[in-house]
Amino acid sequence: MLEEVEALLDQVETFPPREREVATELVQALLDMYGEGLSRIVAADSVPVEDELVAHLLLLHGLHPVPVRERVLGALDEVRPYLVAHGGGVELLDVSDGVVRLRLEGACNGCPSSALTLTTAVEDAIARAAPDVERVEAEGATAPSGLLQIEIACPVPQAG
Known part of the structure; x- marks a missing residue:
């Protein structure tokens, strides 16, 4: 899953400037939305940080509970x-x-x-x-x- 996301982001870098800007803004808006949702989950309950995908998402949003x-x-x-x-x-x-x-x-x-x-x-x-x-x-x-x-x-x- 993570490799696929990285490959898609690499493709976005090849877009013409305006399309790349729109795609980047969309990705940032999604990240902000998911980050807010994750921060609410972290605040409300324990999170399975042993799960690699969950850990990466928490790191992406600066929410990983383990230093x-x-x-x-x-x-x-x-x-x-x-x-x-x-x-x-x-x-x-x-x-x-x-x-x-x-x-x-x-x-x-x-x-x-x-x-x-x-x-x-x-x-x-x-x-x-x-x-x-x-x-x-x-x-x-x-x-x-x-x-x-x-x-x-x-x-x-x-x-x-």
Whole structure:
């Protein structure tokens, strides 16, 4: 469902300027209407935030009842057994302005396979739990990946 909406919005971007403006205004009016309805539902009753679609709608309208830090911590708890099984761990350092900062621990710290471990386990878990996160940084700095930006710190022996 979400992919279909994104594809349709991409199509709207190709419309001539006036049609694109009308379509954009229509979408905004619908979002405002649904946002008001959702805020009334949230105020009146508990909401099943475990439902991915409901969670996305609540995020879209700034109504998600679980703070982003708690959602990120839950995601890390989800992948922690996997990391521990590989001799490592992860510590949440900070969540602010759409950026999650982490520290790799144990065997994960500086390990060349940490990029793969983080990308496949940690990044995916955070993206599912907190799609409002724009970037995840592991202590160290930058290597390309979806949300995740890391630097592999251990030196690679040179042949010679």
